[in-house]
Amino acid sequence: MAGQAILREVKLTLPMAPDMEIAASKTATAMAELMTMSPDKIDEVRMAVVEACINAIEHSRAHDRKVYLTFEVLGEQVPELLRITVRDAGVGFAPGEVEEPSIERKLTAERKRGWGLKIIRGLMDEVEIESGRDGTSIVMTKARG
Amino acid sequence: MAGQAILREVKLTLPMAPDMEIAASKTATAMAELMTMSPDKIDEVRMAVVEACINAIEHSRAHDRKVYLTFEVLGEQVPELLRITVRDAGVGFAPGEVEEPSIERKLTAERKRGWGLKIIRGLMDEVEIESGRDGTSIVMTKARG
Amino acid sequence: MTESLRLRVDRRDSLAVIYTEGYINNQGGEEIASAAYKLIADGDKVLLLNLDGTKIVNSIGISILIEIIEKMLEIDGRLAFCCLTPTIEKTFHIMGLAQYAGIYPDEPAALEALAAGGTPTAGSAG
Amino acid sequence: MTESLRLRVDRRDSLAVIYTEGYINNQGGEEIASAAYKLIADGDKVLLLNLDGTKIVNSIGISILIEIIEKMLEIDGRLAFCCLTPTIEKTFHIMGLAQYAGIYPDEPAALEALAAGGTPTAGSAG
Numbered sequence: 036m037a038g039q040a041i042l043r044e045v046k047l048t049l050p051m052a053p054d055m056e057i058a059a060s061k062t063a064t065a066m067a068e069l070m071t072m073s074p075d076k077i078d079e080v081r082m083a084v085v086e087a088c089i090n091a092i093e094h095s096r097a098h099d100r101k102v103y104l105t106f107e108v109l110g111e112q113v114p115e116l117l118r119i120t121v122r123d124a125g126v127g128f129a130p131g132e133v134e135e136p137s138i139e140r141k142l143t144a145e146r147k148r149g150w151g152l153k154i155i156r157g158l159m160d161e162v163e164i165e166s167g168r169d170g171t172s173i174v175m176t177k178a179r180g
Numbered sequence: 181m182a183g184q185a186i187l188r189e190v191k192l193t194l195p196m197a198p199d200m201e202i203a204a205s206k207t208a209t210a211m212a213e214l215m216t217m218s219p220d221k222i223d224e225v226r227m228a229v230v231e232a233c234i235n236a237i238e239h240s241r242a243h244d245r246k247v248y249l250t251f252e253v254l255g256e257q258v259p260e261l262l263r264i265t266v267r268d269a270g271v272g273f274a275p276g277e278v279e280e281p282s283i284e285r286k287l288t289a290e291r292k293r294g295w296g297l298k299i300i301r302g303l304m305d306e307v308e309i310e311s312g313r314d315g316t317s318i319v320m321t322k323a324r325g
Numbered sequence: 326m327t328e329s330l331r332l333r334v335d336r337r338d339s340l341a342v343i344y345t346e347g348y349i350n351n352q353g354g355e356e357i358a359s360a361a362y363k364l365i366a367d368g369d370k371v372l373l374l375n376l377d378g379t380k381i382v383n384s385i386g387i388s389i390l391i392e393i394i395e396k397m398l399e400i401d402g403r404l405a406f407c408c409l410t411p412t413i414e415k416t417f418h419i420m421g422l423a424q425y426a427g428i429y430p431d432e433p434a435a436l437e438a439l440a441a442g443g444t445p446t447a448g449s450a451g
Numbered sequence: 452m453t454e455s456l457r458l459r460v461d462r463r464d465s466l467a468v469i470y471t472e473g474y475i476n477n478q479g480g481e482e483i484a485s486a487a488y489k490l491i492a493d494g495d496k497v498l499l500l501n502l503d504g505t506k507i508v509n510s511i512g513i514s515i516l517i518e519i520i521e522k523m524l525e526i527d528g529r530l531a532f533c534c535l536t537p538t539i540e541k542t543f544h545i546m547g548l549a550q551y552a553g554i555y556p557d558e559p560a561a562l563e564a565l566a567a568g569g570t571p572t573a574g575s576a577g
């Protein structure tokens with residue numbers, strides 16, 4: 036990834052409101068289509084972006100009630116990688132302390148949720164989370180081919 | 181339109197690069213779909229946004245090479261109006277001095293182009309252009325129903 | 326602001342099929358769950374969720390489907406899915422859902438497997 | 452970055468049909484124009500553009516289509532369109548293109564009208 040140029044950078048700011056993750060997923064789709072990613076991969080990116088936005092909307096408690104997305108197309112000459120950053124200016128969390136969900140435990144647990152990050156990691160190639168007092172950034176990449 | 185609240189505001193920043201108008205058109209589609217506009221109207225909005233972006237990309241000569249879009253859903257309680265602003269920080273132009281194109285003249289003219297603004301006005305309900313030394317803003321609205 | 330999930334329920338002799346159309350989010354998941362609980366209350370023990378009309382889900386929506394699986398384990402019933410997009414199927418595998426609910430490419434395949442009693446729900450594969 | 456417009460040309464006895472798939476932008480318009488000029492050079496005087504596979508156009512792409520109409524006026528030929536999305540059709544009307552090129556809902560309707568010599572190009576409706 037290092038050494039690759041940013042061929043395109045698109046920024047999207049969404050209000051923390053119902054269904055706004057859909058707007059994010061459409062922009063993700065547009066960017067992935069522009070770099071002619073395969074339809075299945077595009078769909079995976081779309082779902083990962085939806086999950087990241089929902090997390091920001093649901094958990095961040097950001098005062099500005101906004102989600103900031105950046106879509107970057109990276110490559111040496113031709114598009115090779117799509118990098119998406121989903122950022123909020125919320126309270127942050129400690130990713131290392133989030134319990135890894137398992138279906139066996141969830142089946143009997145009261146709280147069935149807690150799958151978002153696992154799904155994002157499963158669908159994208161690389162995922163990095165930076166979180167602290169200034170909020171949370173989740174940076175995820177997917178190769179074109 | 182006055183007295184209507186902004187129910188949703190989404191911002192999109194695009195680089196002035198080939199095909200970027202497609203990313204804008206997808207966000208427009210997402211917003212129009214969220215407010216359950218009819219498919220035909222959504223398609224009209226989409227085309228108007230494409231034209232406005234192409235104008236900014238082609239004519240603005242903006243140094244920052246960016247197009248700034250704002251999508252606002254307006255309404256008293258339920259979504260009634262979609263307002264889209266396409267802004268560039270370019271050289272500006274005098275909208276009043278742009279010649280109204282006619283097919284008869286274009287058929288024999290060397291330059292066949294010059295249709296973008298006419299198409300935007302034809303497809304949207306209301307269109308306002310503000311242009312000056314700080315660049316150009318085209319504000320266009322379409323009612324949901 | 327968007328339109329909500331649309332459901333259609335088709336009760337057959339030995340099972341009920343729930344057809345979905347649209348986004349399975351929080352609300353969509355709740356709607357599916359209440360349709361499922363109603364069928365269970367009416368005596369159905371075998372449910373097939375045909376997601377052909379659903380191109381997008383989120384993890385909150387799927388979590389609610391886990392509740393239905395839990396219910397099925399309790400009553401010794403079976404839940405199966407068919408017609409998933411590749412991404413939704415992949416997501417179900419990431420979550421391990423595939424161990425507790427049959428996943429079939431299309432409805433005939435699902436019906437055949439369910440008629441043969443082939444779908445694990447009651448932890449047989451768990 | 453996107454894939455370019457795909458074209459298919461079908462030469463028939465009395466006319467040629469050009470099928471498009473994808474975005475008619477600058478590049479897409481140029482591709483259609485060069486296909487059209489090639490057909491004209493080969494003696495075709497009646498062209499039908501079937502845009503069934505095109506869901507999006509821009510004004511630069513359409514401007515290039517006006518060049519084809521101009522060419523048709525010169526050679527006393529005819530250009531017609533079919534299978535336009537409602538927005539593309541509306542755009543052609545906004546521009547006044549519909550006065551110089553026949554617009555038909557589908558290919559059979561276009562072929563019938565063209566066979567009857569019904570499409571104005573040479574300014575008959577202008």
Ligand SMILES: Nc1ncnc2c1ncn2[C@@H]1O[C@H](COP(=O)(O)OP(=O)(O)O)[C@@H](O)[C@H]1O
Pocket residue numbers: 090091093094095096123125126127128133148149150151152153171384
């Ligand atoms: N943007 C965020 N801001 C604050 N906390 C977050 C954020 N994203 C995730 N979290 C924390 O991580 C936990 C796990 O998230 P996730 O795996 O997506 O499952 P879920 O959202 O269903 O709980 C959340 O419950 C929350 O505590």
Ligand SMILES: Nc1ncnc2c1ncn2[C@@H]1O[C@H](COP(=O)(O)OP(=O)(O)O)[C@@H](O)[C@H]1O
Pocket residue numbers: 235236238239240241268270271272273278293294295296297298316510
């Ligand atoms: N954003 C803009 N910045 C500067 N000039 C513009 C802008 N948008 C439009 N114009 C001017 O208005 C003219 C007409 O635009 P338009 O009707 O879209 O047709 P075309 O783009 O094909 O020329 C352009 O040729 C240009 O001179």
